[in-house]
Amino acid sequence: MFRRLTRCPLIVILTATVAGAAVQDRPPVTGWQSPPEAIRKVLHAPQLPSVWTSPTGEYLLLADPVIYPPLAELAAPMHKLAGMRIDPVVNFFYGLHGATSPRLIKVANSAETSLDLPEEAEVFDVAWTVDGRRFALTVKHADHIGLWVGAVNGDLAKIDDLAINHLLGAGVEWLPDQKHLLVRRIPKRGAPPEPPAIPAGPKILEGKGASARSTYEARNLLETATDEALFEYYTTSELIVLDPDKNEIRILGKPDVYASADFSPDGRFFLVERLVGPWSHEVAWYRFAREIEVWDAQGQLIATVASLPLADQVPTHGVPLGPRGTSWRATAPHTLFWVEALDGGNPVTEVPYRDRLMRLKAPFTGEPEEVFRAEHRIGNWQAGWGAEGGTLMLTQRERMRRWLYTWLLDVDKGTSRLWFDHNEDDSYASPGYPVHHVLPNGRLVLHQQGNAVYFSGIGATDQGYRPFLDLRDLETGEVQRLFRCHPDRYEHFVAFTGDEEHFVMSSESAVDTPNYYLATLGEPIEAPAGEATRTYTRVPITRFEDPTPELRRIERRIVRYEREDGVPLSFQLHLPSGYREGTPLPTVVYAYPLEYADPATAGQVRGSAQRFSRIYGASPLFFLLQGYALLDNTTMPMIGDPETTYDTFVPQLVADAEAAVAKAVEIGVADPKRIGIIGHSHGGLMVANLLAHTDLFAAGIARSGSYNKTNQPFGFQSERRSLFEARDVYIQVSPTFFADKVNEPILIIHGDADSNPGTLTFQSEVFFEAVRGSGGTARLVLLPFEDHGYRARESVEHVLWEQLRWFDKYVKGAGARE
Numbered sequence: 001m002f003r004r005l006t007r008c009p010l011i012v013i014l015t016a017t018v019a020g021a022a023v024q025d026r027p028p029v030t031g032w033q034s035p036p037e038a039i040r041k042v043l044h045a046p047q048l049p050s051v052w053t054s055p056t057g058e059y060l061l062l063a064d065p066v067i068y069p070p071l072a073e074l075a076a077p078m079h080k081l082a083g084m085r086i087d088p089v090v091n092f093f094y095g096l097h098g099a100t101s102p103r104l105i106k107v108a109n110s111a112e113t114s115l116d117l118p119e120e121a122e123v124f125d126v127a128w129t130v131d132g133r134r135f136a137l138t139v140k141h142a143d144h145i146g147l148w149v150g151a152v153n154g155d156l157a158k159i160d161d162l163a164i165n166h167l168l169g170a171g172v173e174w175l176p177d178q179k180h181l182l183v184r185r186i187p188k189r190g191a192p193p194e195p196p197a198i199p200a201g202p203k204i205l206e207g208k209g210a211s212a213r214s215t216y217e218a219r220n221l222l223e224t225a226t227d228e229a230l231f232e233y234y235t236t237s238e239l240i241v242l243d244p245d246k247n248e249i250r251i252l253g254k255p256d257v258y259a260s261a262d263f264s265p266d267g268r269f270f271l272v273e274r275l276v277g278p279w280s281h282e283v284a285w286y287r288f289a290r291e292i293e294v295w296d297a298q299g300q301l302i303a304t305v306a307s308l309p310l311a312d313q314v315p316t317h318g319v320p321l322g323p324r325g326t327s328w329r330a331t332a333p334h335t336l337f338w339v340e341a342l343d344g345g346n347p348v349t350e351v352p353y354r355d356r357l358m359r360l361k362a363p364f365t366g367e368p369e370e371v372f373r374a375e376h377r378i379g380n381w382q383a384g385w386g387a388e389g390g391t392l393m394l395t396q397r398e399r400m401r402r403w404l405y406t407w408l409l410d411v412d413k414g415t416s417r418l419w420f421d422h423n424e425d426d427s428y429a430s431p432g433y434p435v436h437h438v439l440p441n442g443r444l445v446l447h448q449q450g451n452a453v454y455f456s457g458i459g460a461t462d463q464g465y466r467p468f469l470d471l472r473d474l475e476t477g478e479v480q481r482l483f484r485c486h487p488d489r490y491e492h493f494v495a496f497t498g499d500e501e502h503f504v505m506s507s508e509s510a511v512d513t514p515n516y517y518l519a520t521l522g523e524p525i526e527a528p529a530g531e532a533t534r535t536y537t538r539v540p541i542t543r544f545e546d547p548t549p550e551l552r553r554i555e556r557r558i559v560r561y562e563r564e565d566g567v568p569l570s571f572q573l574h575l576p577s578g579y580r581e582g583t584p585l586p587t588v589v590y591a592y593p594l595e596y597a598d599p600a601t602a603g604q605v606r607g608s609a610q611r612f613s614r615i616y617g618a619s620p621l622f623f624l625l626q627g628y629a630l631l632d633n634t635t636m637p638m639i640g641d642p643e644t645t646y647d648t649f650v651p652q653l654v655a656d657a658e659a660a661v662a663k664a665v666e667i668g669v670a671d672p673k674r675i676g677i678i679g680h681s682h683g684g685l686m687v688a689n690l691l692a693h694t695d696l697f698a699a700g701i702a703r704s705g706s707y708n709k710t711n712q713p714f715g716f717q718s719e720r721r722s723l724f725e726a727r728d729v730y731i732q733v734s735p736t737f738f739a740d741k742v743n744e745p746i747l748i749i750h751g752d753a754d755s756n757p758g759t760l761t762f763q764s765e766v767f768f769e770a771v772r773g774s775g776g777t778a779r780l781v782l783l784p785f786e787d788h789g790y791r792a793r794e795s796v797e798h799v800l801w802e803q804l805r806w807f808d809k810y811v812k813g814a815g816a817r818e
Helices: 037-043 225-235 549-553 620-626 645-666 682-693 727-732 735-741 762-773 793-812
Strands: 012-016 050-053 059-065 079-081 084-087 099-106 112-114 122-128 134-140 145-151 156-158 172-174 181-185 237-243 248-256 258-263 269-275 290-296 301-308 324-328 335-341 355-361 369-374 377-379 391-398 403-410 415-423 436-438 444-446 452-457 468-473 479-484 490-497 499-508 515-524 534-540 555-562 568-575 585-596 629-639 670-680 699-703 746-751 778-783
Touching (some): 037 620, 079 225, 181 258, 369 403, 479 515, 479 534, 585 620, 620 793, 645 682
Parallel strands (some): 585 670
Antiparallel strands (some): 050 059, 059 099, 099 122, 324 335, 335 355, 403 415, 499 515
């Protein structure tokens, strides 16, 4: 759907006064506002660069991210098409930015080479050759997405007369020969279809006997015949093979709507997924009907693997029928694998097996072969191929237990066995994620040393994150911890360079700017369980400077405590510069409720007190610059059976908040009369409920929230039951029904173009009216052109001004008023 500019770019603000009073006589402050200079200085300080690492780890490509675009950019025309917001000028995602000023850093000696890209051009993606000597840049220009090809010697050239279509997948990738590029280019075409001045008729939806769909189906869907035509216009691409040295192209097939396109590891065949109409107005593009085909290297059809129908009846938390994740086996010349459901895609259907893994060999015209049956839903398998033989690492997820099982298959021998398993919520026991290695044909496989696989992870502990690098034996499962971050820093593995004894790491602390280092593993040492068994040394690669030294005076601690029922909880305590121990401060609590099946994992510590403080966007961390204490990442767990967790949502929320406030007061940080709470999205629902059901807080700020779950009648968050199956639950978690109990001031902020299905803008408008009509103190701020998060410079600055002004009046000033 094409958005016309029907509203002037002025902020919309409505305010109601204290209980029992009429709407205030003085009109509310309007127009764009800015926070104090100290906050603006930090907000607009230079950003640390984005980094792309070469496959060999020998080079880093750095570029400076573009953030906070002007509101005028968000006000520009865009199209809402099949779950996407499309910028018609560049044929790319609306409002999305990359990074400027690219340059190369050689890891061995830190030598820097600038790349000659136009000043305003933005790098979106980098595709390296396997040897790490050349790269292809996907670059946003003023009127198109272009292609630049460069080398580590600094050479860089634009491919002329070529515009990339990057909407439905990667627009550029190297072929197995590492000499040619597969490119999705925009074909020659006329002007886009124009919407009629007057609609051809009313908007009509009809249903008859259809099954319920999750409320979390995408928005920005097609609505008219013009939308359908625009969807085809902007998503149609032409597949070409490009020789960047000779600037020669070879066209594969005809222009079409390609969801994916991928050459086989040996380069002989070509796997293609084409979307086919008619285009649905009910679901996003990734649910559209499609043809999965194998072509030869010249673009001629060899075989149709599957014809998948429109997936518009997928059960809540379920999967579509038919092949999922069809892809080439990385360690075979040209063999296809995919997964398909055995339970009709419905997670509540009782069956002995939910999924199966299938194989199809050339010439792709025979019957596919079943390789493995899984008791639970399969995920995370396509990048699980071992470096040699038929090894495949595959993960199953048991939904009710929230449990992950990692299996090892040998698809050649037909064997399978469980390798390890763990609670998906247990961060302390998380094995991390496998490190990958790139084969000469560009395929990712598990990075192995002999019969063991490298894993890296965040290393959560009760003292905070301590990232690690492990070797996990494929036969015994035994783990050797090669590296673990020291408790006084935050360091993590980035990539191997040269060999497995040397790697690039990122290192920072609360006072040291994040920088990249070349780490070298040393001698084996005796170490307690869970600690590193090798020493290491490091030398700097980059020397980024601190853009906001004033933030180094902020103090951080991890505070642990318990809920009344014994559930362990924690928050990250941030204290402003110059804080005197034992002095109660006005305090801000920031949190987001999460669901857990096991109380033992619900209160695990998240984050690290050793991270280098950087503050972006409308972060509550900015309150620290104005003398507030902050309880960040305050754990608000909802514990119980995944099917019924929300039966006790409000009582658990209250218990969580009571415990956090009590702890903050006990340690002498928080003034109990001057505590405010802030939350975004599901956190906004949390804020409204806590103001309705407790008197713990002097005021609240609820951003982009959902306040009436009956508007999501077929599920929300982890809740699968419909409104008609759990009517009382839907009402009890919805603060709109308890708006008359909100007797503390609440600031409600929302993007006026929120496309998140569960938090459409009207949720805030109705909740505000409910509080205002009940005599409560409320202020509604609607940000024009903003989505679920806030991006424009004007919007971010204004939200910071609103938040600070609200809490200065109703939290910091609460004691004085009383």
